[in-house]
Amino acid sequence: MKQKKTRRMTVQAEATLEELRKLKTHPTAEELHNILRKRLPKVSLGTVYRNLKMMVREGEALRLVQPDGEARFDGCVDVHYHIRCRSCGRLDDVEMKPLTRIEPRLQEQSGWLVEGHSLEFEGICPRCLSMGGVC
Amino acid sequence: MKQKKTRRMTVQAEATLEELRKLKTHPTAEELHNILRKRLPKVSLGTVYRNLKMMVREGEALRLVQPDGEARFDGCVDVHYHIRCRSCGRLDDVEMKPLTRIEPRLQEQSGWLVEGHSLEFEGICPRCLSMGGVC
DNA sequence: ATGTTTGCAAATCTTTTGCACACTT
């Protein structure tokens, strides 16, 4: 028979989820690691990755891939959209209510079972605009 | 003064663009490399990457990042959307006309200069559906 | 002739994994 595979609440896992939820900057694993080190000086990057992966699997966090392939993480799992700055790379949330009609419509005419969508904008952020597009 | 930096049309670059445009499967660099080898047995993966990067920079191809961070390339640069199968990973084009109203609307109320968007659906493809979700 | 592109291999970068030990339950 199978093992129980019960999930344990360690200080590392707890702190990771907590800090991620606190941040609104969609940090990379490494950025989050640096922040966590202030509380837990010996926490390893590998552990951060392991816990982030668990959190994503359990639906407690989102994993967002950047154009360069690096991942950013989001502690808010409600459906929402993002916008990325082409100049400085920052990733912000967007104030826009979720599109609810497109999924059923696509499902009808496509033959796919449509289970979700992600929408990401790109452009230049206010800060970079005020600095002439370079920041 | 600056160099000219003229782009040269080598057989490798030409074949890469040609094969990519022919394919509708959004291949990875490695998949494309394998296809190219049939025509150019000694073409290197590095060269494929270099040419793909140029093509993306010049607006001749799109680079699409997958959840695992690996990139897929698309020789069609018209605005269009994709859908990814959660089961087998395939990435198809979607028949849907581009959303034209969301960008200006977002720009007005956000303070960003909005220059583009990408929309990607996910679900289960017809083939996986017919095989019980596993293919 | 000049300067860009190539093939090769080594280097880089992000993420994963094996292992022995610590810790949660």
Place this chain on the structure above:
DNA sequence: AAGTGTGCAAAAGATTTGCAAACAT
């Protein structure tokens, strides 16, 4: 006590880069 999570370092996978030779202009 049983078995999961951790830290560390090594491994893996994708992409980039340095270099000398080949090639396009």
